[in-house]
Amino acid sequence: MTLAVADGPLKDADISFFEAARSTPDRVALSDSTRSTTWIELDRRANRIARKLIEHGVRPNDKVAILSANSVAYVEIMFGILRAGACIVPLPTHTSSATWSGMVKDSGARMLFASGTYLTELKSRADFGLADSHIVQLDEATLNEFVSGAQETPPDVVSSLDHGFNLIYSSGTTGVPKGILQSRSYRASEAAVMARGYGLGTETRTLVSTPLCSNTTLFVLFAVMFSGGSARLMEKFDAGKWLALAEQWRPTDVILVPVQYTRLLAHPDFDRFDLSSFRNKFCTSAPLSAATKAEVLSRWPAGGLTEFYGMTEGGVSCYLNAHEHPGKLDTVGLPFPDCDLRVIDNDGQILKQGDVGEIIGRSPRLMNGYYNLDDATREASWFDETGTRFQRSGDIGWVDDAGFVHLLDRKKDVIISGGFNVYAVDLENTLIQHPDVREVAVIAAPSESWGETPVAFAVLRDKASADMVCQWANLRLGKVQRLARVVGVEELPRSDIGKVLKRSLREQLLPLGTLP
Known part of the structure; x- marks a missing residue:
């Protein structure tokens, strides 16, 4: 299979969500362990949240932050932010209150939704910066109170594909977290590629077990939702609970990170569960070993296995349909058809095929830049003779004669x-x-x-x-x-x-x- 790329005009998030709500109004869109919501209910909830955000002074391209574990309410807020024309700032859950406070201030977020202990920790900081009137506790009762009195019809908002879709802060694996700004055009292109390349549609059901603050989660979740599918959210990953839920709920598509695949395969009852419902299994965030890929294909053949190699920053993007290329399991696959991928040396010179160097790339899915960090954006960029910007990956690798990309290590490692x-x-x-x-x-x-x-x-x-x-x-x-x-x-x-x-x-x- 050759991955299709986006062609024709891109649809913004609001248009896709609106169409799904109108075409399948009574189909379940989202569920978690406590409740579910249909597409028409989600649409109306997003409208009410959007109208309240606008009442609080949120304007197109403003930032609104969220800090919480996975839940239906979390996704409702995200859609409400988008419907208001604003930009989502999903804060990572596993960090300190000082880091959260710094991210809120760096992003310039106009409002914050936070749950439980996260909110308590943040509000305890004297340097937090947001007034109480612009902080909303993320729980069902408080959210109901927040949207009380708001109309269920879409607000009159004009947004642009150039506006921010989400501002994601890096995990901090290489130092202080940096804000990575992705545009609405970035997400629309990504969703179109996934939908066309992997057949996503209204029958697609995805089981979400990675955090909603992560690009790993969001790029598949939004592709499924853009396609009118449905998502079941797990608050926290547990191998045994995941297997039981997958057998019961019968998902068709899922994205997991390497450690989740290894822990599922290592579960003593793995082979007893019926996992035959899958049409696509995806992996990303870190390289999956060739041995684990082979074990997944052998013990869990339904849905094959596709590994994505890329960055939240975008630019570099590859895919390996492992079930179609069993002899290439030691690679991260082929560049996307619309990805211009190259390998350069330490002096920034382009290397010939087969030579080892740093992988760089450019595609329609390229971040606007590191937020408020122009120097860091330039440092992570490479420019060709026409001045076109490519994203440096920081990864060392090479491309073989068949065009498959081999990774060796992080440049700094x-x-x-x-x-x-x-x-x-x-x-x-x-x-x-x-x-x-x-x-x-x-x-x-x-x-x-x-x-x-x-x-x-x-x-x-x-x-x-x-x-x-x-x-x-x-x-x-x-x-x-x-x-x-x-x-x-x-x-x-x-x-x-x-x-x-x-x-x-x-x-x-x-x-x-x-x-x-």
Whole structure:
């Protein structure tokens, strides 16, 4: 299958939602563990929220922040923000009150919806900045009170595809979180590509188990909703509960991050559940190992498996329909047809096919820039001879003769040992083959002899010896790749969507000092 690209005029979110509400008014659009709502109810609720936002002074392209766990109310607020012509700021749930406060102020959010303890923590900060009249507690009773008296018809709002759709703050895996501004055009193009490429429509049912603050969640959720489908929201991922719900609710399409696939496959009852309803299974946020891809295809064939490689910033975008290319499971697939993908060296020169360098790309799905950070936007950009901007990925890789993209490592994570480049992914792919290794991440440690040397952090099965795993791996690795140490840990530090926080692992290295 060749992925179709968006053609013809793009539809803004409001138009797509309006059409779904009118064509299938009584179909369930959203549900969670406590309630559900139909398309016509969702449409009316969005209108009422939008009108109240406008009453509070929210204007087209203004920012409105949300901080909460997954719920129907969360999505209703998002649609209300869009209906008001404003821009959604979904704040990450797993961070500190100081960081939340900084994001609210950086975004210039005119209003904030927050639930429970999140709201309590934020309001305890003297430097928070929003007046109480512009803060709404996100629960059913308070939201009902907020929309009381508002009309159910659409407000008279003029918005543009150039306006902001959402401002997503990065997970902070590389330092202070940056605001990534995606336009309505970005999201409309993305939804059109997904709908046409993977057959999304009114019969599509997606099970959402990653946080609504994440681009991983939003790009599939909005594509499904643009298509008039329905979504079942999980407040928190649990492998056993997910499997039971999937068997009961019969979803057709789902996106999961790599750690979720590994935990589902590792569940002792995985093979007992009926997962035959799936038409598409997607994976993104971090590379999925070739071994795990093969296991998914073998043990969970329904819906195949498509891995997406890209960035919240956009520009770079690839897809691998793994079920169609079983010989390419060690890649992240082909560039999207409308993605101009290139590989450059450290001097910014374009490399020939097969050479290793930094991956850059440009497509219709390209962020406006890092919000309030022009210097950071320029640093993450590459310009061709015509001045056209490409997005730097920060990833090192190469493109093979068939056009498939191979990833090696994050540029900043390449381990330079004795003058040789060592790629953590190669070591991780070897270690994960050990029967006692459940999860693993490799980072650089300072070394007296080599400058840097690889150290692995591994989640091991009961009674497994980290030293024995290290010896086993080193027998299979090249001389310059050999691990200085394997450190056994109970779990790897992860972001909201399961990305390993290697910065946190580097902090754990400090007590080890410089290795030989």
